[in-house]
Amino acid sequence: MYQPKSLHEIRIYHSRIIMSVLRQNGPMTKNDLALKTGLSLSSVTNILKILTERKLVTLGDKIDSFAGRPATYIVPVLDAVYSIGIDVTQYHVRFALMNLGEPILAFDKHEILFQNTDEYWDRIYAWLEAFIDSNEIDREKIGGVKMATRVAVPYSERKGVVPILLDRAPVMIDIDEISRKFSRYNFEFILNTKVAGAVYGLWEAKELSDYVSLSIGSTVGGCLVRNYEPLNVMDMSDTFGHMIVRPDGRMCSCGRRGCLETQCSSSALFRRLDFSSEDAFFQALDQGDERCRESWNNYLDDLSIALNNLFMAYDLDIVISGSMAPYLEKRRNELDLRLFREYALFPIRKRLIFSHDGEYAAAIGSAAVVINTFLSDKVK
């Protein structure tokens, strides 16, 4: 259980809990808030005073209560801030728009092969502007735009020219130069894509304080989430993808063989076989294509080994996000069979959870960083 260390931390923590309950459930009375959050009525009253002052909640209609005095609805101000996350991968650029409410307001996706050219980054900027316009968002209310990609150096070194690692050889990008293009907004390249996906857990796996986040798409990676916080979110915690699951497997971008990343990315599953999308691959698989069947069997074996290792090491639920999440969920019987019957040393009691909007997890995770920072700053 999370233990805040100071009054200040307690205030931020309680504010986040209350805002989170209001965001999920909509307006409710103070008593219901206390019941739902498990906080005392006096704590709720104190926090609400701060949240009202900072214009994060307002008082709504009064309703009759059985206890005599009429009760007032506490209403979250959902459009206090907007935030946009952009996920840059080898084959796609994805956008997510959110405010303080749920669900996520809008998504957008463009298919484009990554290339480190002015034209490429300008194009993303133009898509961003179009995304804002089509959703009729007041630009003054945009708290930040965050871009998730696979920056391969720790947070403190993310200045100037740095390497990023998509599913091909590393590419050097000039972070400062690119950031200048987006300088109209509070812009930052801050996250490893996969860790951004874990932050999304703050929104989706709300009842879970501790879990393992694993993102599977054109790259594979993840991190440990403790007390609702991804560990080392700003740094290099995104290394699950480089655990070796097949020692004689394919060569990985890290120089070794058989890493989870190289065995279980979308390239490993279907791009190698010249399919251009998950849909095309699974269609061929369902029609009995033997090459697809072999690739899928190997894929499931390798993934099961990795998932088993993660269950054994952490004994926590695993949340799977990334573009493969919906396909794995659809075929979870096949995965479960291997994972929980064939490979398990003893019965695994933890769950495998598939994140919805899985392919947008990194974009949502980046947008969620803005929201979390906004809330923390507001109640400081």
Ligand SMILES: [Zn+2]
């Ligand atoms: Zn590797």
